[in-house]
Amino acid sequence: MNNVLERIVDVTREEVRRRRKEVPMADLEARIHHAHDGRPFSEALVRPGVSVIAEHKRRSPSAGEIREGATVTEIAQAYERGGAAALSVLTEGPHFGGTLGDLEEARRATTLPILRKDFIVDAYQIYEAVVAGADAILLIVAALDPADLVTLHREALAVDLDVLVEVHDESELDTALEVIDADVIGINNRDLGDFSVDVERTYELLSDVPAGKTVVSESGFHTREQVEELERVGVDAVLIGETLMRAPDPEAALRVLIGHGGSGADDAL
Numbered sequence: 001m002n003n004v005l006e007r008i009v010d011v012t013r014e015e016v017r018r019r020r021k022e023v024p025m026a027d028l029e030a031r032i033h034h035a036h037d038g039r040p041f042s043e044a045l046v047r048p049g050v051s052v053i054a055e056h057k058r059r060s061p062s063a064g065e066i067r068e069g070a071t072v073t074e075i076a077q078a079y080e081r082g083g084a085a086a087l088s089v090l091t092e093g094p095h096f097g098g099t100l101g102d103l104e105e106a107r108r109a110t111t112l113p114i115l116r117k118d119f120i121v122d123a124y125q126i127y128e129a130v131v132a133g134a135d136a137i138l139l140i141v142a143a144l145d146p147a148d149l150v151t152l153h154r155e156a157l158a159v160d161l162d163v164l165v166e167v168h169d170e171s172e173l174d175t176a177l178e179v180i181d182a183d184v185i186g187i188n189n190r191d192l193g194d195f196s197v198d199v200e201r202t203y204e205l206l207s208d209v210p211a212g213k214t215v216v217s218e219s220g221f222h223t224r225e226q227v228e229e230l231e232r233v234g235v236d237a238v239l240i241g242e243t244l245m246r247a248p249d250p251e252a253a254l255r256v257l258i259g260h261g262g263s264g265a266d267d268a269l
């Protein structure tokens with residue numbers, strides 16, 4: 001594992017230990033039975049064209065503060081009106097400024113399926129996700145050893161969550177396929193070791209993904225042309241955060257990226 005990711009994972013484990021003391025796992029388990037009905041996440045990604053998973057992201061280690069002042073409700077509703085297929089809500093606190101409360105708020109504000117975007121290393125976080133109203137979680141292959149990947153994947157499916165399995169290179173893709181036979185594969189164009197971005201990463205790995213898998217390209221997208229290129233090569237969905245969060249009008253920006261912007265709408269980006 002590499003440095004930035006390693007540090008975030010260490011901090012996450014500490015945070016989970018602290019939260020576990022406040023709300024014991026058994027309490028969360030009891031609350032799962034009263035959790036909301038799920039919304040179909042994976043299904044939303046395989047509609048015709050490239051589906052957009054629009055992300056709520058306040059700040060990041062690479063970009064610093066991205067957008068201040070806007071509420072989750074405003075952003076999530078703008079994404080829904082703009083045509084997002086699903087939402088991603090970053091709930092990691094120390095590095096991304098997110099909370100589980102953000103996810104709860106997004107759930108109340110829209111009808112879209114929601115991905116809990118976080119560094120999931122413990123089953124406790126999966127239970128939290130369900131109780132907060134998530135329909136899917138992210139598992140990052142680079143952050144987990146194979147045994148933990150198997151356990152967490154199984155736990156998530158057992159509580160009816162879909163799982164987006166994130167890879168960044170060929171060996172991680174092999175792990176995702178061989179160890180858990182992942183259905184939904186996220187190719188992250190950003191290296192979580194140094195936060196450098198190269199959207200070519202998606203094209204390099206795509207040919208190694210077997211037919212029948214759902215592919216999501218993640219990170220670094222700014223233009224309609226880039227999204228069109230993904231569509232041409234058969235990528236199912238794209239995960240976009242920063243470009244939408246920085247846009248003066250996130251709804252208009254999303255329309256442009258999806259191709260529903262109309263003439264002269266490029267200014268929205």
Ligand SMILES: O=P(O)(O)OC[C@@H](O)[C@@H](O)c1c[nH]c2ccccc12
Binds near residue numbers: 140243
């Ligand atoms: O803001 P961008 O470049 O559009 O990227 C969104 C998303 O892919 C990115 O936030 C992300 C992908 N995988 C992650 C894992 C943890 C935290 C964040 C991420």
